[in-house]
Amino acid sequence: MSVPKPAWNVGDELESRTLPPVTRLQLIKYAGASGDYNPIHTVDEAAEEAGLGGVIAHGMLTAATMGLPFSPYLEHGYIRELEVRFSGMVYVGDEVTIGGHVSEREDSEEGCVYTFEVYASNGESTVASGTVSFLVFEGPCS
Amino acid sequence: MKCGYSTSVPFERFIGHCSEPVKNVVEKGAVRKFAEAIGDPNPLYVDEEAAGTSRYGGLIAPPTFPRTFEYGEVEGLGPPGQGYIHGEHRICYERPLFVGEEVSCYVEVTDYYEKEGREGPMGFLISERVGESPEGERIFTMVDTAVLTPAMRENFGL
Numbered sequence: 140m141s142v143p144k145p146a147w148n149v150g151d152e153l154e155s156r157t158l159p160p161v162t163r164l165q166l167i168k169y170a171g172a173s174g175d176y177n178p179i180h181t182v183d184e185a186a187e188e189a190g191l192g193g194v195i196a197h198g199m200l201t202a203a204t205m206g207l208p209f210s211p212y213l214e215h216g217y218i219r220e221l222e223v224r225f226s227g228m229v230y231v232g233d234e235v236t237i238g239g240h241v242s243e244r245e246d247s248e249e250g251c252v253y254t255f256e257v258y259a260s261n262g263e264s265t266v267a268s269g270t271v272s273f274l275v276f277e278g279p280c281s
Numbered sequence: 282m283k284c285g286y287s288t289s290v291p292f293e294r295f296i297g298h299c300s301e302p303v304k305n306v307v308e309k310g311a312v313r314k315f316a317e318a319i320g321d322p323n324p325l326y327v328d329e330e331a332a333g334t335s336r337y338g339g340l341i342a343p344p345t346f347p348r349t350f351e352y353g354e355v356e357g358l359g360p361p362g363q364g365y366i367h368g369e370h371r372i373c374y375e376r377p378l379f380v381g382e383e384v385s386c387y388v389e390v391t392d393y394y395e396k397e398g399r400e401g402p403m404g405f406l407i408s409e410r411v412g413e414s415p416e417g418e419r420i421f422t423m424v425d426t427a428v429l430t431p432a433m434r435e436n437f438g439l
Binding site: 221 | 314317319321323336344372
């Protein structure tokens with residue numbers, strides 16, 4: 140086991156992370172991997188026709204990004220619920236910052252369920268916000 | 282009728298309509314490609330050996346992976362919400378999703394309503410996507426809100 144079993148308290152902050160600037164290649168890769176070929180994510184002309192200032196990232200790519208802070212703990216538990224509200228666009232070149240804090244924790248039959256309020260921002264404004272419920276297997280919330 | 286709600290919305294007639302279930306398989310290569318594309322190549326998603334000795338006993342899929350499945354089409358509507366603006370997404374798991382397993386998927390239109398926006402009426406189409414094991418055990422439930430702008434509504438002849 141590479142990372143110790145996590146134990147968070149209500150109010151604990153996730154260490155915020157700023158990701159490298161979004162590239163067009165990344166959006167092309169995500170389109171291929173997800174099967175979402177809506178051209179507003181990859182083709183300039185299509186984005187312009189849709190009234191956007193350029194191609195925008197897939198909302199579901201931003202949603203996936205919001206799960207990144209939990210990946211190191213996957214050997215101890217998993218994301219049981221992810222809820223995301225999209226509120227802004229992410230453009231090529233944007234540096235997305237993700238973060239959050241523990242808002243609740245509750246014992247369940249399977250282990251401790253931590254609820255996090257999470258967000259993604261492009262530096263100027265919040266582009267997505269929501270909650271993540273992360274189940275840590277075994278034992279009550281310490 | 283509340284102010285701002287339209288009385289004759291063709292989308293409303295799809296509420297409660299489901300697609301025929303479609304069989305999907307959680308493919309190892311597809312999961313690896315997806316994990317790399319989202320910048321999260323966790324060994325439990327991509328490294329068979331590491332995953333084999335973990336509590337999961339094998340590879341699992343990232344939380345947003347079920348978005349890649351086929352859910353079928355609602356007759357007369359197609360895949361609900363595809364190509365619209367994505368407003369909200371929620372996925373709830375009963376258990377982790379394992380690589381190699383077969384998942385039966387379908388989609389249901391659960392609601393449609395309209396609200397007056399700054400540039401005209403906006404439509405909100407809510408759909409629920411479900412993944413079940415071949416034995417009928419539910420694995421996940423996904424709820425999406427698709428937003429139709431006034432221009433998109435016009436394209437649909439609303």
